[in-house]
Amino acid sequence: MITEENAYDILALDQTATPEEIVTRYQTLKDKYKKIKEEADDLKTQLAYQLKQIELDDVFIYFKKCQKI
Numbered sequence: 001m002i003t004e005e006n007a008y009d010i011l012a013l014d015q016t017a018t019p020e021e022i023v024t025r026y027q028t029l030k031d032k033y034k035k036i037k038e039e040a041d042d043l044k045t046q047l048a049y050q051l052k053q054i055e056l057d058d059v060f061i062y063f064k065k066c067q068k069i
Contacts, residue, residue: 002062010059019069026060 008015011025030053037049063069 002058004062004066007059007062010055022063022069026056030056 002010004015008017011017011022011029013021013025017025033049033052033056037046037053040046040049060069
């Protein structure tokens with residue numbers, strides 16, 4: 001379950017981050033993880049980064065529900 005504290009931790013932002021900073025960081029990490037996943041040769045790494053992408057999506061949904069973005 002995503003909490004406010006771990007949502008900010010996942011994005012590596014502090015709790016004073018603006019909505020624009022949150023969205024920018026989300027998109028940056030999402031793109032980075034997608035690239036790593038696509039370039040990985042082993043299934044373990046691909047699955048690990050797929051899970052990271054899912055976690056990022058959960059954080060995004062959490063912030064949307066809390067109306068922070």
